[in-house]
Amino acid sequence: MAPKTNRNKRQRDRKAEKERLYGELFAPYEPSHPYSLHFVHNATTCDELKMFIDNAQTTTNFVFDTESNYLTNFPSIIQVMFMKQIQENSLVLIIETAHLPVESSYEFLQLKQLFYLIFRRQSHIYTWGALIDELTPFLQFNLFHLPVSSYIHNTQQVFKLWFNDWLAFQSTLNDNDDQDNDDTLIINAPAFDPIIFLHPLAINNIKRSRNESWSIQDATAYILNQYLPKKCTLRQWSIGLDDRILNRTRTFSSTYRKKMISYAANDCTSLAAIITFMYQSHIPSALQCVQYPSDIGEYSFDQEQNGSSLSFQVHWEDITTSDDEDMDYPMAVHDINERHSMEISNAEPYHQQLHDDNVLTIINDSNLLNDNINIKQKIRQRRTVQAQKRRNQKTSIRHRKNRYIYEIIRPVNMSIKLVKNKLKEFGINYLNVNIVRSQLYIGLKSHQDQIEYENLLSMNSFV
Template identity: 30%
Template sequence: MPSHTSSSSYTSKNSNSDSGGKSQNRHRRHVRLEEQNNHYRRNYRPFTIPSSFYNIVHVHRFTSIDTISTLINHFESCYRYSIDTESDRLTNELSLIQVHSIPQHLPSFIVLVELNHLPASDTVLFEKIKLLFCFLFRLGNIIFSWGSMHTELAPVIHINLFTWPSLALVINLQDAFPGWYSRAQPFCKVCRPVQLSTTFMSSNSSCTCSNNSPYVNQGEKWSLQNAIRYTANLFLDKSATRRT
C-alpha cells in the first residue's frame, strides 16, 4: 500500500506542475499581447486625451483626507462614470480599480484605487474611501464598463469597501458593442446599389458581403483596443496594463 507521504508528494508535484503550467501560459499570453501592442503602435496613430481634461488621483493608505474630501465633493455632483479594473502581473489577483468621472464640465477625475495598499478598515481614511464608493454606486448614476463588473469586482466584495450589487445602472459596453458596430458599418460598393434599390430598408441593415472584424467567431468578446482600432483607426496603448 502506498504511504501517505508518497501520496502527499505526488499531490504536491501535480499542484506544482499545474501552477507552473498556468504561469507559462500567462507568460506566453503576455508576450503575445506585447508583440501585438507593438505592432499596432507602428501602424496606427495613438489615441490620446489632452492632460488638461483630467486629474489623476491615487487612493491608498497615504492619501490625505483633504484629497478624498475633494473627490467626494466632485462625486456628489457627478452622475456618469466609467470603471475598469486591473490585476497584479505576478499574482493575477485584482489590485486596482480605476474610476473615471464624466462630469458636465471638465476637468474630470481619474481615480486609481490601489487595493493592496488601502488603510486599515478601522481608520477615518477608510471610511472616507467607502463614502466615495457610496456616491459612485448610488441610485441614479450610470456607470459604463467594458466587461462584467460583477465578475471583475467579485474578488474584493468581502473587504466591505462598497455594497454590491450596485444601485447605479451599470452598462456593459462590451456586450452592446458588436450589435452597434454591425449596424454602424457603411455599405460597401458591392451591396450599396442593391440596398438603395429597395423601397424598404430595415433599421438593422448593414453590409453583409464583408466581415470587417478581427474575430472569427461571432460570440467572441471585443477588446477595447480593437474596438477603438476598428472604429476610430487609432491605437490604444496597453503597454502599461498590469493584467497578464
C-alpha cells in the same frame, strides 16, 4: 505540456506582433477628455477625499476598471473616471487597495461614503466586461457591497452589436452616395496578416458568428484609429504607484511607475472615448444597459428610453431606441483563448479547431467573411473508409459546435450530474453541458435564452 507551452508561446508572439503592428499603423492613443489624476491610499488626506465626494455628488456617469497582480491575482487597484462633458475636466481616481487607510479611520469611512455615492441608484456605471466580475475580488476590503443599484453598462458586449449596426449604417450611406455625412466612419484596413488585422466586415462577422468579445485595444484601433498599448497588463500592481506611499516597493523606478499609471488611466479614458463615439453615432443599439436592482440581486436587461442623464451625450434627441425583438444582444462574452475544448476520439477538439493558428481556419469560411475572400473549391473525390470516418468525425464536431453557439460559462467544482440537477432546479433548457478544467460550459438554444439565463445564474451557482 509541450503542445500547451508551444501554444502559449504562439499566443505571446502574436500579441507582441499585434503591439508592433498597431504601433506602426496608428498614432499613440491620446485621451480626448481632459482629466486630472488622483490617488487614493493611506496617505490621502481628508480634504482630498471630501473633494472626491463632492464631485461624486454632481456626477452620474462613471467608468470603472480594475487591475490585479500577475500570477497571484491579488486585487490591487480600482480605476474610476468621473465622466463629465467632453470639454469639462474629469477626475480619474486610482484607488490602491493594497495601501488603504486602516478600517477604523475616518479616511476609510469617507472612502466608503465615496463608493456609496458612486453606486447610488441614479448612477450609470460603464465597464469593458462584467462589473460584478471586476469588483467581486475587491469585496474583501469592505469598501462596498454587491450588487449595486446603479445602471450597469457592459460596453464590451454592446460594442459588438453596435459595430455591426454601424457597418450596416455606413454601407447604407455609401449606397446613397452620401459622402458628406460627418458621422461616416472610414476605416481603411491595410493588407497585413489577417489574423492580426482583418477588414472591419471580416472581423465583425467572425466575432459575431463565434460570439467572441472585442478587446478594448482592437476597438480603439478600429474606431478611434489609435494605438492603445497593452504591454503593462501582466504587472505587479500592488507595488505602490504614488510616491506618497511610504511603504511602496522601492525596487521599481519612477519611469516604470509612470508607464503603469498612464496605462491605468488610459484604460478608463479610452473607454470613455469609445462610449462617446458610440452614443454620438446615432445608432440605437448604443442605448443598451444592464441593471440589477439591489432588492433582488439579479441582472435585468434594459434599453434606456430617456438619455437625459447622459451628460456627455451630444445630439441625444436624434437617437431613438429600437423595439425590434429580433435584435441580437450577446450577453456571454469571452476572449478567443478562453474557449474550451471537447474530447472526441481521433478528432481535434472543435474549439481548438476554431482558434487554431492556421489562418486557413479563419479565411476559408465564406459564411464568416461574406465573400470578402475567394475560396478555392475542392474537387470531389471518392472517399476511402478512413476519409469517410474523418468526415463523419468532422460532421459530429460541427454539430457539437452548433450546440455552443449560445453559451454561458461559470466556475464549477461539482460533478456533471449535480450540474444537470441544478440546471433542472433553475428550469434551464440546455442543449449541452461540458466541464473543462473547473469551467462549466452550458450550450443554449437562442440568444434570448442566453440573456435570460445569464441573468439567472450567478458566478457562484455551481461552486
